[in-house]
Amino acid sequence: MNTQPPVFTYYTPIHIAPDLWAPGSQQKLISIWRRSWAARGWNPIVLGEDDAKRHPQYEELRAKFWALPTPYGHDFEGPCFMRWAAMSAVGGGMLTDYDAINYNFEPREVDPHRMQVFADTSLPACMGAVLGSQKHFEEMTQRFANWIPSEPDWNPTVNGYHCSDLTLLIQYMETK
Numbered sequence: 001m002n003t004q005p006p007v008f009t010y011y012t013p014i015h016i017a018p019d020l021w022a023p024g025s026q027q028k029l030i031s032i033w034r035r036s037w038a039a040r041g042w043n044p045i046v047l048g049e050d051d052a053k054r055h056p057q058y059e060e061l062r063a064k065f066w067a068l069p070t071p072y073g074h075d076f077e078g079p080c081f082m083r084w085a086a087m088s089a090v091g092g093g094m095l096t097d098y099d100a101i102n103y104n105f106e107p108r109e110v111d112p113h114r115m116q117v118f119a120d121t122s123l124p125a126c127m128g129a130v131l132g133s134q135k136h137f138e139e140m141t142q143r144f145a146n147w148i149p150s151e152p153d154w155n156p157t158v159n160g161y162h163c164s165d166l167t168l169l170i171q172y173m174e175t176k
Contacts, residue, residue: 004043005107008090009033009098010083012049014075029098036102046098047090052082054089055141061085064145069153069161080165084141092134100128144168 011030013023030046037044052058065081066074087095096102132140147163152171155162 002043004038004041005094006045007037007042007094007096007102008045008047008087009096009100010047010051010079010086011098012079012082014079026098033096033098033101037096040102040104040106042094042102042107047083047086049079049082051086051089055085057145058085061141061145068144068147068163069149070164071155071158071160071162072164077164081141081144084137084144084165087132088134088137088141092132092137094129094131095137096129140165140169140172143172 009030011026013026034044034046052061055061062078062082065078068077068081070077083095087093144165147168149161149163153161153163153167
């Protein structure tokens with residue numbers, strides 16, 4: 001049994017921009033991510049669609065996430081939302097993007113009763129890593145699924161609404 005604390009990332013193959021998102025290049029990046037976290041004392045775990053399917057509301061969540069407006073396509077944005085459901089399904093913990101390479105972040109004991117997704121909202125938002133309990137990931141999953149686009153979601157660059165987990169997370173943090 002591995003006694004190192006887990007760190008999770010989420011990967012689902014994306015079928016847009018094949019030169020940028022080719023599965024081979026993404027697997028190489030995940031391999032680097034895995035080695036960097038393991039070298040600092042973590043147990044790196046790659047979650048995917050099968051883990052998200054463990055969430056009891058998977059089908060409903062998928063329908064809601066894929067209905068949110070985005071000019072970037074749901075093949076990209078959908079998995080960004082679905083990783084929160086996967087983290088809720090596995091019980092929470094440390095979630096990082098797989099391009100968040102660990103250079104010197106070693107684990108320390110965390111009291112699971114005090115884990116907070118946002119410990120200090122005066123800090124700048126960073127989607128590279130989130131630490132939270134199952135409850136926190138579930139709360140964000142439900143917030144994302146029930147989001148109704150409004151003025152802050154309007155993106156003049158694309159002349160349309162755009163909802164991503166990062167923009168919705170920032171809006172949530174601003175209201176706290």
